Each structure stands twice: as C-alpha cells, then as structure tokens.
Amino acid sequence: MGAPTESYVKLSKEESMILSNEQVYVPEYVCVLDDTLLRDVCVTSGTGPGAWVLINSNKSFEELNDLLGPNELNLAKIDATSLAMDILGRPITNTAIVGALAKISGLYTLDQLAAALKLQFKGAIADKNIELINQTFQEVEIQEPVRDYDREKAEKLVWGHLEPQYIGAEDVPIGAPWYTPGGSEKVNTGGWGIYRIEFYPEHCSQCQNCYFACPDMCIVREKREDGLWYVTGTDDFHCKGCRLCVEVCPGKKGVIARKAILKE
Ligand code: SF4
Ligand code: SF4
Known part of the structure; x- marks a missing residue:
C-alpha cells in the first residue's frame, strides 16, 4: 500500500542562511500535491499564522477551508494535475507546483527555475516543463486577504507521536511519524x-x-x-x-x- 509522503526543502535568497539540513519543523510554505491528503493528514502541522499552504486542487477555497478547519493561513491553489495532463500528458505535478510556488513565495524567479529544469531535462521534455511552470505561475489562485507571516506564533511540529497500541506500531522505529490509527491500511491511499x-x-x-x-x-x-x-x-x-x-x-x-x- 502506498503511504502519504513528506519531503522538505530549505530555500533562502542568501546562501549563508541555510545552516542545517534536518527536517523542517516550522514550515513557512507547505505544498500539497494531492488534496485527498487533507482528509487523512494534518498538512498544516508546525505552521504559524500567515504561513502559506499551496494545494493542487480543483476545489473551491471554501471547500479547502472546510477540509483544513479553522486557520489563519494564506491559501493558494492550482489545478496542477489538469495542467500537467494538458502539457506533459502525464499527471506529474511536482514541476507544476514549483511554478506556482515561485509566484506566491517570490523566493526564486521563473528564469531561475527554467535554468534548473534545463539542467535536469533536455529538448522537448525541458520545453514542456518550462511551459508548465509558466502556466502554473499565471494560473495559481490566492485567497484574499493575504496575511503577514508570524513565525513566532508557529507551534513546532512534533515528530515521533507514536501510539504503541496502534496496529503495527511495534514495527515502526521509535521516533517515526505515525499519523493514523491502524496505519496505512486505514488510509485511503488510492484516493489520489x-x-x-x-x-x-x-x-x-x-x-x-x-x-x-x-x-x-x-x-x-x-x-x-x-x-x-x-x-x-x-x-x-x-x-x-x-x-x-x-x-x-x-x-x-x-x-x-x-x-x-x-x-x-
Ligand atoms: S487479471 Fe490479467 S494479469 Fe491478472 S490474473 Fe487475470 S489475466 Fe492474469
Ligand atoms: S493500478 Fe492499482 S491494482 Fe493495478 S498495479 Fe497499480 S496499484 Fe496495483
């Protein structure tokens, strides 16, 4: 069975700002590549008021807020799956999301992103991915009003919330994240x-x-x-x-x- 997967990246305009490579406990930007995760995983763990949550979804902001619950976040959404299908012909949404993230974060430009894509891909594949980031940059929707980010009020994400009574918990190394009682057996991993x-x-x-x-x-x-x-x-x-x-x-x-x- 597949399982929800998290990954982290630290970005800074100043190279010297990134001093460590461990997990991100207080994310300022969260990209959710599959909106069905909102049902099973607390994607906003560790975020503070004004943190950004960028979701690949064709749902309305109202529907997304219902799934997220009360929050003081900045929300953005992009139908990355449809755009990836249109442009790449495959539901690969990671490139699409980083195009949208360029718009909401301003941490890097589309030109910088295109240059990075050309290092990874060649020819028509590079061209299509660059077309995709341009499209998601233009089409990403941002919920108004936009709030200022307040890192001081962020609650640090707690890892290792292992509950020994859950099925299979004894097989998980101490400290591993274990989100759902019953494990992935009860998580609708086929939803996306x-x-x-x-x-x-x-x-x-x-x-x-x-x-x-x-x-x-x-x-x-x-x-x-x-x-x-x-x-x-x-x-x-x-x-x-x-x-x-x-x-x-x-x-x-x-x-x-x-x-x-x-x-x-
Ligand atoms: S569904 Fe296809 S692959 Fe699976 S057992 Fe039947 S014939 Fe074989
Ligand atoms: S499509 Fe579904 S059932 Fe078929 S191989 Fe993939 S995960 Fe298994």
Missing part, C-alpha cells in the same frame, strides 16, 4: 489516483501476473476449494492507478481482463 481499474473476470486466465506486478498489494484474490488462489478484483481503496497490472495482463484469447478508466 486518476485511474480506476476495472476487472473483467470472464477474460481472466488467472495467470497471476497482476498479483505479482502490483506494487501496492491491491490485487484482491480468494482461495477456493481446489486450494488455489483466484484473482477476483482490485482494492480500489488503496489502488493508486499506476496501471502496471493492466500492462502485464495477457487476459484470455486476446482480450485483457483489466482496463484503466480515467476517473471523473
């Missing part, structure tokens, strides 16, 4: 996938390719009276829609038994 996988049992040859290919253990099987395991479906709650199971499916008589359907 853009594809839903349809299974057609009449075309399934029970080759088990999908079972071994799925990186998230989302192929549902049952053991029948003959003692063998049979593929019976997909765990939609955790399936991330990577489509690997579709790629490896030979089906039966030339008709595959799995199809990826774009979610509404």
